[in-house]
Amino acid sequence: EVQLVESGGGLVQPGGSLRLSCAASGFTFSRHWMSWVRQAPGKGLEWVAYIRHGGSQADYVDSVKGRFTISRDDARNSLYLQMNSLTVEDTAVYYCARDVIGGTDGGQMDHWGQGTLVTVSS
Amino acid sequence: DIQLTQSPSTLSASVGDRVTITCRASQSIRSWLAWYQQKPGKAPKLLIYKASSLESGVPSRFSGSGSGTEFTLTISSLQPDDFATYYCQQYNSYRSFGQGTRVEIK
Numbered sequence: 001e002v003q004l005v006e007s008g009g010g011l012v013q014p015g016g017s018l019r020l021s022c023a024a025s026g027f028t029f030s031r032h033w034m035s036w037v038r039q040a041p042g043k044g045l046e047w048v049a050y051i052r053h054g055g056s057q058a059d060y061v062d063s064v065k066g067r068f069t070i071s072r073d074d075a076r077n078s079l080y081l082q083m084n085s086l087t088v089e090d091t092a093v094y095y096c097a098r099d100v101i102g103g104t105d106g107g108q109m110d111h112w113g114q115g116t117l118v119t120v121s122s
Numbered sequence: 123d124i125q126l127t128q129s130p131s132t133l134s135a136s137v138g139d140r141v142t143i144t145c146r147a148s149q150s151i152r153s154w155l156a157w158y159q160q161k162p163g164k165a166p167k168l169l170i171y172k173a174s175s176l177e178s179g180v181p182s183r184f185s186g187s188g189s190g191t192e193f194t195l196t197i198s199s200l201q202p203d204d205f206a207t208y209y210c211q212q213y214n215s216y217r218s219f220g221q222g223t224r225v226e227i228k
Contacts, residue, residue: 035217037166037219044209044219044220044221044222045158045160045166045209045211045219045222046219047211047216047217047218047219050216050217059216061216062123095165095166100213106171106172106213107154107156107211107212107213107214107217108156108168108171108172108177108211108213109156109158109166109168109211110168110171110177112165112166112167113165114165115165
């Protein structure tokens, strides 16, 4: 069974930093691209970033470029999101999601974690 | 960046109704579109990928169609479990989501 479990959320002051983790199991993690998606309270879904299999390339939504860094540790089956210079607009539930298998067509996210809440407030 | 616009934003319907949600892309995304269902407090669930392919385990009353810039999600006969918010997502260029369509009880 595919499982994705996020951790690391919490309350942080504006300008602060936080590192989210996502522990994956039940599939060959190293073969898949992985994404972070967030949802502000009462709002819609926003794709934040993805990282390709092998960690060779990552891309970000414009609003987090230069502040967030996505990374992965295939030996630990883990995905990370380092978030710096946080603002109140970054307050959201952050989901990790399994993306496409590397080398194939696609980009749908077929498995999601339960999410971790990040609150940016003074 | 590719923008996705869903319509309507809210839809009121009754059990048994046929429901259609539209997603329009700001430029052609070929068939690289997925649909998700989300219930309050839960993670999204994949329903449809590549515009019209049904994800394993999803009831056949859900169907998707379209290509290029216009897409639809249809629920042939709305069931009580289907009252939720639905999102389209493109993966032609990076990733992005529509703003969502809430399906509520009439």
